[in-house]
Amino acid sequence: MDAVFQNLDLIRQGFTTTITLTLLSAMGALVLGTLIAAMRVSPVPPLRWTGGFYVQVVRNTPLTVVFFFFVFGLPEVGIVVGFYPFAVMALTVYTASFVAEAVRSGINSVPVGQAEASRSVGMTFTQTLGVIVLPQALRSVIPPLASVFIALLKNTSIAFAFGVFEGTSASNVLINRFGSQVLQILLITALVYLALALLMSAAFGWLERAVAITR
Amino acid sequence: MTESRVGSNLAGLVVLDNVNKHFGELHVLRDIDMTVDRGEVVVVVGPSGSGKSTLCRTINRLEPIDSGTIWLDGQPLPEEGNALAKLRAEVGMVFQSFNLFAHKTVLENVTLGPIKVKGLKKPEAEKAAMELLERVGVANQAPKYPAQLSGGQQQRVAIARALAMTPKVMLFDEPTSALDPEMINEVLDVMTALAHEGMTMIVITHEMGFARRAANRVVFMDAGRIVEESTPEEFFTHAQSPRAQDFLSKILTH
Numbered sequence: 001m002d003a004v005f006q007n008l009d010l011i012r013q014g015f016t017t018t019i020t021l022t023l024l025s026a027m028g029a030l031v032l033g034t035l036i037a038a039m040r041v042s043p044v045p046p047l048r049w050t051g052g053f054y055v056q057v058v059r060n061t062p063l064t065v066v067f068f069f070f071v072f073g074l075p076e077v078g079i080v081v082g083f084y085p086f087a088v089m090a091l092t093v094y095t096a097s098f099v100a101e102a103v104r105s106g107i108n109s110v111p112v113g114q115a116e117a118s119r120s121v122g123m124t125f126t127q128t129l130g131v132i133v134l135p136q137a138l139r140s141v142i143p144p145l146a147s148v149f150i151a152l153l154k155n156t157s158i159a160f161a162f163g164v165f166e167g168t169s170a171s172n173v174l175i176n177r178f179g180s181q182v183l184q185i186l187l188i189t190a191l192v193y194l195a196l197a198l199l200m201s202a203a204f205g206w207l208e209r210a211v212a213i214t215r
Numbered sequence: 216m217t218e219s220r221v222g223s224n225l226a227g228l229v230v231l232d233n234v235n236k237h238f239g240e241l242h243v244l245r246d247i248d249m250t251v252d253r254g255e256v257v258v259v260v261g262p263s264g265s266g267k268s269t270l271c272r273t274i275n276r277l278e279p280i281d282s283g284t285i286w287l288d289g290q291p292l293p294e295e296g297n298a299l300a301k302l303r304a305e306v307g308m309v310f311q312s313f314n315l316f317a318h319k320t321v322l323e324n325v326t327l328g329p330i331k332v333k334g335l336k337k338p339e340a341e342k343a344a345m346e347l348l349e350r351v352g353v354a355n356q357a358p359k360y361p362a363q364l365s366g367g368q369q370q371r372v373a374i375a376r377a378l379a380m381t382p383k384v385m386l387f388d389e390p391t392s393a394l395d396p397e398m399i400n401e402v403l404d405v406m407t408a409l410a411h412e413g414m415t416m417i418v419i420t421h422e423m424g425f426a427r428r429a430a431n432r433v434v435f436m437d438a439g440r441i442v443e444e445s446t447p448e449e450f451f452t453h454a455q456s457p458r459a460q461d462f463l464s465k466i467l468t469h
C-alpha cells in the first residue's frame with residue numbers, strides 16, 4: 001500500500017484528467033449524439049441517411065481505431081492539437097454514436113400523435129422535437145445514457161496509450177516503480193474507477209427522479 | 216379546368232383535384248375531387264379502411280400525396296419546410312385520440328401554438344386561451360395536466376388548442392369515437408356551435424344526429440373513392456348507391 005499512499009498526488013493528478021476527459025467528452029457526445037438522433041428522425045432523407053451511416057460506422061469501429069484516426073490521421077492532413085484534445089475528440093465522436101441510439105429510442109417511445117399534433121398547430125420540425133418530443137423522451141433516455149457514460153468513463157483509459165496522463169497512466173507509472181506491489185496498485189486503481197462510476201450512477205438516479213417530479 | 220376553378224373568386228377554401236395516394240401496393244385515395252367552400256360543413260362517412268383518415272390527413276399534409284393537387288385558400292400545399300408549417304397553422308386538426316401535449320398543462324396546450332408559431336406574447340396568448348377554454352366549457356381545468364381530465368374534457372381542450380391558431384378550416388377525424396357515450400354530446404355540442412358560427416369544417420364521424428344538425432353535405436367514401444355526395448337528409452333517407460345503402464344498413468342496425 002505504501003506505493004499508493006506515498007504517491008497520492010500522482011494518482012489524484014491522473015484521475016483528475018480521467019474526470020475532465022469524461023466530462024468534456026460526455027458533454028460533446030450529448031450535443032453531437034442528440035444532433036445525430038435528430039438527423040435520423042428528420043423529414044429530409046439525406047440527413048436521415050447521414051445520421052444512420054454515422055451510427056453504423058462509428059459504433060462498429062473499435063475505440064482504439066477511432067483514436068488512431070485522430071492521433072495519427074489528423075496530423076496527416078495538417079491538424080495537430082495535442083494528445084489531450086485528440087483524446088476528447090475521439091471519445092466524443094465514439095460515444096456520440098451510442099448517445100444517438102439512446103436518444104433515438106427515447107424519441108420513438110413518445111407516441112407519434114404528439115409530434116403530429118405539434119406539426120398540426122404549425123410548429124416546425126425543430127420546434128416539435130425541442131418543445132414536444134425531446135422533453136417527453138428525456139425520462140426514458142436517462143437510464144440508457146447512464147450506461148453509455150459509465151462506459152465512457154472506463155473508455156477514457158484508452159487515452160493512456162495515446163500520450164495522455166490519466167488514471168490508468170498513473171497506475172502504470174507506480175507499477176513500473178514499485179514492481180512488488182502490482183496487485184495492490186491495480187486494486188486501488190479499480191476501486192477509484194468503481195467509486196467514480198457509482199458517483200455517476202447516483203447522479204443519474206437523482207436526475208431521473210428530478211425529471212419524474214417535474215411532470 | 217383546375218386553373219379556372221382556383222383562379223376565380225368562387226374557388227373553394229379547400230380544393231382537392233384528382234388526388235391519388237398509395238401505401239405501398241394499397242391504393243388508398245383514388246382520383247379524389249372535392250371542393251369545400253368557405254363556411255361549409257362536410258361530413259365524411261364510409262366503412263373502415265375506406266381512406267377517410269388518409270383524406271383528412273392529406274389536407275394538412277400529415278400524409279403527402281402521390282399525384283394531384285390540394286389547394287388551401289387558393290394556394291397549393293407547399294413541400295415540407297417552413298412554408299408548410301405556416302400553412303398547417305391555418306388548418307386546425309382534431310384527432311380521435313386527442314393527442315394533447317402530455318407534459319404541458321391545459322393552458323399551455325392552448326397557448327403553445329400562438330406563442331411559438333404566431334409569436335404572441337404570453338399574457339395575450341393566455342387571455343385568448345382562457346376565452347377559448349371558457350367557450351368549450353373547461354376553463355376551470357386550465358392548470359391541470361391532460362391525464363387528469365376526462366376524455367370529453369380533453370377533446371374539448373384539443374378543439375380549443377386548434378381554434379387558438381384562428382384556423383381557416385377545421386379537420387375532425389372521428390372526434391367522438393374514443394369517448395364514453397355520456398361524453399359524446401358535450402363534444403358534439405361544441406362542434407355544432409362552431410358550425411353555426413360559420414367555421415369551415417370537414418368532419419369524419421358516424422354521428423348522424425350531428426350530420427343532420429350541422430352538415431351541409433355528406434360525402435360517402437368506399438375503397439378510396441368518393442362514391443356519393445348529398446345533403447344529410449337525402450343521404451340518410453335515400454342513399455343512391457348500393458354500397459352506401461349497405462353501409463347505412465350496417466350502422467343503423469348497430
Ligand SMILES: Nc1ncnc2c1ncn2[C@@H]1O[C@H](COP(=O)(O)OP(=O)(O)OP(=O)(O)O)[C@@H](O)[C@H]1O
Nearest residue numbers: 238239241243261262263264265266267268269270
Ligand atoms: N401509415 C400507413 N401505412 C400503411 N397503410 C396504411 C397507413 N395508414 C392507413 N393505411 C391503410 O390505408 C387504408 C385506409 O386507411 P384510413 O385510416 O384512411 O381509413 P379510414 O377510412 O379512416 O378507416 P377507419 O374508419 O378504420 O378509421 C387502410 O387499409 C389502412 O390499413
Ligand SMILES: [Mg+2]
Nearest residue numbers: 267268269389
Ligand atoms: Mg380513420
